[in-house]
Amino acid sequence: xxxxxxxxxxxxxxxxxxxxxxxxxxxxAWHLLLHTGIGAGLGLAAAGTVAALRSxxxxxxxxxxxxxxxxxxxxxxxxxxxEPHRRWMDVFVGHVSVHTAPQPLLIGLAVxxxxxxxxxxxxxxxxxxxxxxxxxxxxxxxxxLALHRPLPTRLDDYTPGYGAAQFWCR
Amino acid sequence: MRxxxxxxxxxxxxxxxxxxxxxxxxxxxxxxxxLQQLDALTLRQRVPGVSAVAGRPTMYLLPGDLRRVECRxxxxxxxxxGLGPAYRVVVVGADRLGELAPDLALRSAAAADRCSxxxxxxxxxxxxxxxxxxxxxxxxxxxxxxxxxALR
Numbered sequence: 059x060x061x062x063x064x065x066x067x068x069x070x071x072x073x074x075x076x077x078x079x080x081x082x083x084x085x086x087a088w089h090l091l092l093h094t095g096i097g098a099g100l101g102l103a104a105a106g107t108v109a110a111l112r113s114x115x116x117x118x119x120x121x122x123x124x125x126x127x128x129x130x131x132x133x134x135x136x137x138x139x140x141e142p143h144r145r146w147m148d149v150f151v152g153h154v155s156v157h158t159a160p161q162p163l164l165i166g167l168a169v170x171x172x173x174x175x176x177x178x179x180x181x182x183x184x185x186x187x188x189x190x191x192x193x194x195x196x197x198x199x200x201x202x203l204a205l206h207r208p209l210p211t212r213l214d215d216y217t218p219g220y221g222a223a224q225f226w227c228r
Numbered sequence: 229m230r231x232x233x234x235x236x237x238x239x240x241x242x243x244x245x246x247x248x249x250x251x252x253x254x255x256x257x258x259x260x261x262x263l264q265q266l267d268a269l270t271l272r273q274r275v276p277g278v279s280a281v282a283g284r285p286t287m288y289l290l291p292g293d294l295r296r297v298e299c300r301x302x303x304x305x306x307x308x309x310g311l312g313p314a315y316r317v318v319v320v321g322a323d324r325l326g327e328l329a330p331d332l333a334l335r336s337a338a339a340a341d342r343c344s345x346x347x348x349x350x351x352x353x354x355x356x357x358x359x360x361x362x363x364x365x366x367x368x369x370x371x372x373x374x375x376x377x378a379l380r
Binding site for chain 2: 083084087091095118141145158163182210213
């Protein structure tokens, strides 16, 4: 049993390392931070919910990694299936729209922090707090998505508010 | 993690906050950062003077200020790697099509970093379908080929 646990842990660490490397070589650390925060946070919120409903501790790491993989789904599809991002890919916990939410990285960080406490509360027997915090984690992302700006369809849509999206040298 | 869940949670959150703050220290947390390398072909616009070279998906590469050694080095690295034969590349400002740059620029808002590198992708019918800021474009040919492949 111990061997299986060690193997499982090693697998999760390897998945994390591979995911991090995949983003790093593409110069997309920003996207790694974003989807890790949102995915792991929602995974932990789900773990907290399960722990609260079952009144039993739940391991955090598998849920966090699973959530991260779901959140990074379109990026995996891009690399493995060679399919660019499309609007329907918002089914992966708002993967596309969250890019134009107000302060996406801070939203991701907030989801991660609140989701983490949801897991802790749920897994330590604080059932109500666990459930409320899980709802708060989902709500944080939902508010961010509700406030997102439409993706640009014309070059004129790249207004100064889009900051680093500008690149022309004049 | 079962043994010390609180310590593990706090450690993970400290790391997360440090990662975001560390990233922010390299530049402001701008809303537009999400549009860099978004890899979504949401644009659909015809731009005067911009067309698909030989009717193939074309990359209009803006390598930045070519008076800078670093910009020239990146461009040379990109040319060594190259894109597949199914695609075409126009290096704006570095060849006979350089005069197109102002035309494209007029259709964009003022640049945050006026000499940063990036590229725009044009489909076979000549529509601009994508643009991004990407100072690391020289080593991101796989990403570019996936996007251009979707424009075939």
